[in-house]
Amino acid sequence: MSLRNSVLIIxxxxxxxxxxxxxxxxxFIYGEAGQxxxxxxxxxxxxxxxGMAWGAKIPGDYGKLILTVFRIFAVGGIAYWLYDSSKKHSSRFLMVAxxxxFAGAVGNIIDSIFYGVIFxxxxxxxxxxxxxxxxGTWFHGKVVxxxxxxxxxxxPMPEWVPFIGGKPFTFFNAIFNVADVAISTGVGILIVFNKKAFAKKVSIGTNERFE
Known part of the structure; x- marks a missing residue:
């Protein structure tokens, strides 16, 4: 899979x-009123x-800034991984994942960097x-x-259930976006199709295949 096709996916x-x-x-209006x-x-x-999973955040005045900067560095690492994988002609599974x-991470970073000053x-x-x-301000936007x-x-959970007995139970309680779906799908591909994703290309005569 070419780097051009990866860019198209992104x-x-x-x-x-x-x-x-x-x-x-x-x-939409925030929360239940606008659902x-x-x-x-x-x-x-x-x-x-x-910007963190399940609404978690880094405490302190600079917590949000630290998270955003960390994510930018992480995206840089993922970008290099993608480029290096394309040069090595890695499997289609790995390139798609x-x-x-990368696309999901960048999507949420856009919110963090720009949304605070746009909306x-x-x-x-x-x-x-x-x-x-x-x-908000630059680098302090919230992820939508x-x-x-x-x-x-x-x-209503039965009283005998440990920890959550007698309390209302909701499944699935997470609220997410397209970027989160992309990240989860990419990680899922790496887990489910691990052998195919990290297979090495071998040449047999004029034919090439991944093993």
């Missing part, structure tokens, strides 16, 4: 990711977080793009999430 993922985020940001029930088990709603991981907040009103009163799949919601 471009398409970023295009879909940013279009969906901008659409949701400018057409749309596509089905009983699938909802679209606007949630924003500091790295491309998806105003989404609380109790629709956000305005290129607002004169942005909600929108896909919510509460397949089981507020199910």
């Amino acid at each position: 471009f398409l993922v970023l295009l879909i990711d940013q279009f969906s985020k901008i659409y949701v940001k400018t057409n 749309i029930d596509v089905a009983n088990w699938f909802k679209l709603m606007l949630i924003e977080n500091e 790295i491309s998806l991981i 105003d907040d989404s609380y109790n009103h629709l956000a305005v793009m290129f607002s004169e009163n942005p909600y 999430d929108m896909f919510y799949f509460p397949i089981i919601r507020d199910y």
Whole structure:
């Protein structure tokens, strides 16, 4: 798989990711008040977080900046991995996986770097793009999430269940975006198709194959 095809994958993922985020940001009010029930088990709603999984964040005044800078360096490493893999003519599985991981990481970094100075907040009103009163500063934007799949919601757990007995249980409780899907898919390819992803190309006469 050529580097050009990898760039095409990255471009398409970023295009879909940013279009969906901008659409949701400018057409949804933050949280439950602005949600749309596509089905009983699938909802679209606007949630924003500091950029880590499950809404976690690094404490302190510089936590968000540290996270964003770390991610930029990480993306640089992934970019080199992709370039090096293309030079080594690595398997299509590996090239697709790295491309998806790279695109997803960049998609969320765009939010972190730019969204704080592009949008105003989404609380109790629709956000305005290129607002004169942005909600944050450079490198302090929040990542936009929108896909919510509460397949089981507020199910009362029996008292005998350890730790969560007697409490309402929701599955699946995560809210995520296109970039997160790309990263998860890329990692999934590396795990499920590990042998194919990291297979080495061997030449037998005029034929080439991965082993």
